[in-house]
Amino acid sequence: xxxxxxxxxxxxxxxxxxxxxxxxxxxxxxxxxxxxxxxxxxxxxxxxxxxxxxxxxxxxxxxxxxxxxxxxxxxxxxxxxxxxxxxxxxxxxxxxxxxxxxxxxxxxxxxxxxxxxxxxxxxxxxxxxxxxxxxxxxxxxxxxxxxxxxxxxxxxxxxxxxxxxxxxxxxxxxxxxxxxxxxxxxxxxxxxxxxxxxxxxxxxxxxxxxx
Amino acid sequence: xxxxxxxxxxxxxxxxxxxxxxxxxxxxxxxxxxxxxxxxxxxxxxxxxxxxxxxxxxxxxxxxxxxxxxxxxxxxxxxxxxxxxxxxxxxxxxxxxxxxxxxxxxxxxxxxxxxxxxxxxxxxxxxxxxxxxxxxxxxxxxxxxxxxxxxxxxxxxxxxxxxxxxxxxxxxxxxxxxxxxxxxxxxxxxxxxxxxxxxxxxxxxxxxxxx
DNA sequence: CGCCTAAACGGACTTTACCCCGTTTAGCGC
DNA sequence: GCGCTAAACGGGGTAAAGTCCGTTTAGGCG
Numbered sequence: 349x350x351x352x353x354x355x356x357x358x359x360x361x362x363x364x365x366x367x368x369x370x371x372x373x374x375x376x377x378x379x380x381x382x383x384x385x386x387x388x389x390x391x392x393x394x395x396x397x398x399x400x401x402x403x404x405x406x407x408x409x410x411x412x413x414x415x416x417x418x419x420x421x422x423x424x425x426x427x428x429x430x431x432x433x434x435x436x437x438x439x440x441x442x443x444x445x446x447x448x449x450x451x452x453x454x455x456x457x458x459x460x461x462x463x464x465x466x467x468x469x470x471x472x473x474x475x476x477x478x479x480x481x482x483x484x485x486x487x488x489x490x491x492x493x494x495x496x497x498x499x500x501x502x503x504x505x506x507x508x509x510x511x512x513x514x515x516x517x518x519x520x521x522x523x524x525x526x527x528x529x530x531x532x533x534x535x536x537x538x539x540x541x542x543x544x545x546x547x548x549x550x551x552x553x554x555x556x557x558x559x
Numbered sequence: 560x561x562x563x564x565x566x567x568x569x570x571x572x573x574x575x576x577x578x579x580x581x582x583x584x585x586x587x588x589x590x591x592x593x594x595x596x597x598x599x600x601x602x603x604x605x606x607x608x609x610x611x612x613x614x615x616x617x618x619x620x621x622x623x624x625x626x627x628x629x630x631x632x633x634x635x636x637x638x639x640x641x642x643x644x645x646x647x648x649x650x651x652x653x654x655x656x657x658x659x660x661x662x663x664x665x666x667x668x669x670x671x672x673x674x675x676x677x678x679x680x681x682x683x684x685x686x687x688x689x690x691x692x693x694x695x696x697x698x699x700x701x702x703x704x705x706x707x708x709x710x711x712x713x714x715x716x717x718x719x720x721x722x723x724x725x726x727x728x729x730x731x732x733x734x735x736x737x738x739x740x741x742x743x744x745x746x747x748x749x750x751x752x753x754x755x756x757x758x759x760x761x762x763x764x765x766x767x768x769x770x
Numbered sequence: 771c772g773c774c775t776a777a778a779c780g781g782a783c784t785t786t787a788c789c790c791c792g793t794t795t796a797g798c799g800c
Numbered sequence: 801g802c803g804c805t806a807a808a809c810g811g812g813g814t815a816a817a818g819t820c821c822g823t824t825t826a827g828g829c830g
Contacts, residue, residue, distance in 0.1 A: 363796060363807060391787060401810035403790085408808095412787065470730075472683060485731070499755060504748035508756060511726025512719045519726060520687055520696070520718060537715035544710060545719060548760050574777060574826060602817060612780030617818065 370408050370418075373398050377415055386416070386468040416469035420462060427458050428483055444495040445550045448488065452513055452542035455484060456535040459517040467518060485510045495550050513542060581619050581629075584609050588626055597627065597679040627680035631673060638669050639694055655706040656761045659699065663724055663753035666695060667746040670728040678729060696721045706761050724753060 376398040380389050391412060395402040409415045436442045437450040459466055489506035492499075499505065516538060587609040591600050602623060606613040620626045647653045648661040670677055681687065700717035703710075710716065727749060 360807080365796065366808065369808085390785090392785090395811090401808095402788090403811065404809055406788065410788095470683075472681075501748055501752060504752040505755065507727045507731060508723045508749060508752050510731065512723035515722025515726025515730060516718045519681075519729060520721065537712055538719060541712060541715040541719050544716065545756075545760060548762065549756060551759070551762075571777080576826070577778065580778085601815085603815085606780090613782095613818090614780055614820085615778075618778070621818095623817065 366408070369398075369400060369404060373400070373405060373408060373415075374418060377419060381465075386464050389415070389468075411471065413469050413471040413474075416465050419465055420469055423458075423462065424483065427454070430454070431483075431487060444491045445546065448491050448495075448546045448550070449543045451484075451487060451491070452546065453539045455513055456517065456539050456542070459514060460535045463517065470518065484513060488513075497550060497552075512545065577619070580609075580611060580615060584611070584616060584619060584626075585629060588630060592676075597675050600626070600679075622682060624680050624682040627676050630676055631680055634669075634673065635694065638665070641665070642694075642698060655702045656757065659702050659706075659757045659761070660754045662695075662698060662702070663757065664750045666724055667728065667750050667753070670725060671746045674728065681729065695725060699724075708761060708763075723756065 373394065376394060377389055380394065380397065389412075391402060391405055394415075395405045398405075405415075409418060430438055431451065431454070433439055437446055438454055440447075442450070485506050488509050489502060492502045492506055492509075517535075521538075584605065587605060588600055591605065591608065600623075602613055602616055605626075606616045609616075616626075620629060641649055642662065642665070644650055648657055649665055651658075653661070687693075696717050699720050700713060703713045703717055703720075728746075732749075
């Protein structure tokens with residue numbers, strides 16, 4: 349399929365068996381996830397089930413958390429695409445305010461969907477290595493810039509809002525049960541307060557024009 | 560002090576050797592922390608260094624994260640006291656807005672101080688088991704109530720603000736180096752955007768009295 | 771003062787992430 | 801096809817968290 353489409357920008361793109369094994373491993377992980385939660389995904393068990401050596405698993409993903417990051421990445425890319433070039437409230441074409449609210453709602457739903465995987469993708473040592481957190485921060489930063497509030501240091505604000513959006517789901521509200529029955533209403537309260545927060549944050553000062 | 564003040568509400572308060580060993584362990588942990596970061600605090604090493612069995616260490620703290628939680632608790636109690644009955648901007652006696660801003664500043668400084676310990680106190684399985692995160696949520700919730708904005712569901716908002724305050728430090732901005740030289744300026748940007756966030760959040764609507 | 775019981779202790783055992791390095795193989799040039 | 805080299809593979813080895821259970825002891829009671 350795409351083997352001929354890639355013009356080999358890098359000297360060694362990747363060996364065919366490596367690709368095959370990566371996909372085999374990811375498929376196997378998905379199987380195991382379906383059977384028992386993230387807890388039963390063990391490096392040994394995964395390797396054995398995929399009929400590969402343990403070393404191979406680590407070579408592909410580096411760490412246990414890496415497996416789940418790889419799993420997230422696929423869906424994350426789809427999500428990102430919706431944000432970058434999807435229909436208006438979420439994608440471009442709406443006001444910064446509307447897009448921020450829409451983004452929050454979409455992100456909460458996404459994290460709720462991928463809750464157990466997202467948590468498993470957290471690494472005790474590395475502090476979210478430019479993974480799924482970054483997209484939120486970058487996108488919020490951009491929208492804050494577009495919103496044109498006269499604030500210095502939008503970077504810190506973007507980081508803080510990222511914490512407001514993702515922190516509760518990654519840190520505090522971790523649902524204890526392994527398999528989350530798809531309850532889309534669970535994130536409603538959070539989405540509502542996100543909307544309020546953003547509306548008030550971006551509301552222009554009563555008597556100021558720009559400064 | 561309080562040893563005689565507690566009228567033994569529970570049948571067995573705690574055995575003397577247990578108390579002695581807990582304190583011995585905590586002191587030993589502090590020693591080890593001073594020498595090498597949290598990384599070198601191993602259950603085995605700790606037990607050996609304190610001349611105790613590993614089982615004892617686990618009995619006392621339950622889990623590795625529990626050790627660091629115990630360590631935090633001491634300082635956390637002091638922090639909490641400042642908040643509950645300290646001088647005005649942080650303690651009672653100021654407006655809800657001023658107190659929220661002051662709390663954010665104080666909390667950021669606190670987390671920055673205890674950064675490595677606070678992160679080590681995070682448990683992969685349990686989602687911050689009513690530990691140091693809760694004080695923030697509860698306190699913010701109370702102040703939001705006092706602020707008297709006409710919003711429903713202040714609980715979610717409090718959770719979200721907790722994420723805004725603590726998420727960046729616990730999740731994203733994890734400084735990689737083991738020993739943080741006390742650089743009090745590191746949290747400045749965050750404290751500033753917290754102030755902005757709170758000011759805008761609590762700002763009363765231009766032409767509305769209550770709704 | 772000695773008994774008795776519940777609590778504390780100790781350390782071997784199990785599980786799991788992660789490392790290492792000798793072996794195999796894909797894929798390129800001839 | 802043939803060989804060569806860098807990459808991938810395999811799986812035993814290590815370290816550290818957490819469990820189990822037999823042994824010891826604090827401390828209340830007769």
